[in-house]
Amino acid sequence: MATRSSTAARFAAATDALLRGEPLPDSADAFAAELALAARLRAGASIGIPDPAFVDDLRGELLTRLRAREGVARVRYAVVETDLGPLAVAYRDGRVLYCNAVTADPSSLAAFVRAVTRTLGAPLEREEEPPAVIARGVRDHIAGRRRFQAVDLSWLPPFQRRVLEKTAEIPRGEVRPYAWVAREIGAPGAVRAVGTALAHNPIPFIIPCHRVVRADGSLGEYSGGGPAVKARVLAYEGVPLAELLAAARRGERLRGCRTTRIVCYPACRAARRVRPENVVPFASLAEAQRLGYRPCTLCRPA
Amino acid sequence: MPVQRARAERADAQPEDEAALVARARTDPNAFALLYDRYVERVYQFAYRRLASHADAEDVTAQTFHRALEHLGRYEWRGLPFGAWLFRIARNLVVDHLRAAGAPLSLDEVSANGAEPADADTWLPEEALIARDEVRAAWAAVATLPPLQRRAVVLRFGRDLSHAEVGQIIGRSEAATKQLIYRAMLTLRARLGVR
Numbered sequence: 001m002a003t004r005s006s007t008a009a010r011f012a013a014a015t016d017a018l019l020r021g022e023p024l025p026d027s028a029d030a031f032a033a034e035l036a037l038a039a040r041l042r043a044g045a046s047i048g049i050p051d052p053a054f055v056d057d058l059r060g061e062l063l064t065r066l067r068a069r070e071g072v073a074r075v076r077y078a079v080v081e082t083d084l085g086p087l088a089v090a091y092r093d094g095r096v097l098y099c100n101a102v103t104a105d106p107s108s109l110a111a112f113v114r115a116v117t118r119t120l121g122a123p124l125e126r127e128e129e130p131p132a133v134i135a136r137g138v139r140d141h142i143a144g145r146r147r148f149q150a151v152d153l154s155w156l157p158p159f160q161r162r163v164l165e166k167t168a169e170i171p172r173g174e175v176r177p178y179a180w181v182a183r184e185i186g187a188p189g190a191v192r193a194v195g196t197a198l199a200h201n202p203i204p205f206i207i208p209c210h211r212v213v214r215a216d217g218s219l220g221e222y223s224g225g226g227p228a229v230k231a232r233v234l235a236y237e238g239v240p241l242a243e244l245l246a247a248a249r250r251g252e253r254l255r256g257c258r259t260t261r262i263v264c265y266p267a268c269r270a271a272r273r274v275r276p277e278n279v280v281p282f283a284s285l286a287e288a289q290r291l292g293y294r295p296c297t298l299c300r301p302a
Numbered sequence: 303m304p305v306q307r308a309r310a311e312r313a314d315a316q317p318e319d320e321a322a323l324v325a326r327a328r329t330d331p332n333a334f335a336l337l338y339d340r341y342v343e344r345v346y347q348f349a350y351r352r353l354a355s356h357a358d359a360e361d362v363t364a365q366t367f368h369r370a371l372e373h374l375g376r377y378e379w380r381g382l383p384f385g386a387w388l389f390r391i392a393r394n395l396v397v398d399h400l401r402a403a404g405a406p407l408s409l410d411e412v413s414a415n416g417a418e419p420a421d422a423d424t425w426l427p428e429e430a431l432i433a434r435d436e437v438r439a440a441w442a443a444v445a446t447l448p449p450l451q452r453r454a455v456v457l458r459f460g461r462d463l464s465h466a467e468v469g470q471i472i473g474r475s476e477a478a479t480k481q482l483i484y485r486a487m488l489t490l491r492a493r494l495g496v497r
Contacts, residue, residue: 033491040440041459048350048359049441049460052453055342058364062338062371063331074372106402114361123368126398 078130082142088112095152098202163197170211173238175267177215183302199223217248252281256293263288268299366392443493451486
């Protein structure tokens, strides 16, 4: 047995024999041979032995790509400076496939390149000057001047695509619960799956997954850097976070207006125009409807 | 003399049919696969030697072959070995990697970036890195092991991981991993005549 304990035992036996001046036990030969072989293998490690699984995977990837040769356009990437900081953007045929925030530390851009290369199975080419359409489009989108829609979600699984397309409809400065996204895409039971789909959003910031929050008013997780980043981005977009959280703590999930008899999410732009004296807080849509309120057509509360 | 030895090796590693193989590889996956198999380990070792990281060596190797696949149409056989062309791509990617990591570049790497390597054979000394025949023979024998044993041995001795760590990667218990590696070692000892 080559287990550690038996290796140790054989080593001890051999040492004892040597100390006592006795001949080495038989097992010592096999032991020595094993050590010699291990030493040879270890000596070769410094030249860089590739993991066979990596070699096989890459082989498969290359051949798949070669077989699908026609119509393969190159994926390029560039760094776009936005109001929120530098954003690495990968695109193909003028459409964004992938993006993420990067820092001045070059390893963060390297990590981005690695992640995209792995996911897309295609090499990335660096472009110092991204196409103006993309650079300006992304910058304007982040700053809220103009919506940028040149994204490519076609390679994603259908469910995730629907989640992301729906999320893209949430207006800047507002937030929606995960359950809202689930209901809107016709899968009201799939709240958790919505969370997962958003956690793997390949285009954060551009597809505003940060605008999807928990029903209890807390922000929930954020793959782009945790709740603190989520809060920062939302605050930048003009979401009154403290006020929304305070309302949620009071048990206010929805906000009705006494004069219009319309009920909204507290983050809806219509709800935020309701005068304080006319606000009627509700814990659920059912409760509001019982009292004759109708759901807002802008935010469509669930 | 390492370089002479490397030259001699290149002669066996690059048979006369390589030009035809490269021409075919543009459209024939099997031909490309042959080229890949012929060069993938050497490209990996080339990258690993310079980057000293398996993750980075994997990145560079993957990018090198993806780029080669993309630009195969531009490669022309003018007596320049396919391998030399491949290593030029790899070298540029290594330089990008080092630069991205903020590492100071050696003169060798800097000069290789902008200009053509002065000598198309400069990639060859890589071959000489496998200095000892017995080390080479041991790893060559590893390549003939069944896939799972092979991977376990690579991770154990090529990455210096513990049995438990290897087990985690290949999805086996620590005890099963020990057994697996033990059986592999028995096979290797028999094949190499190490008793």
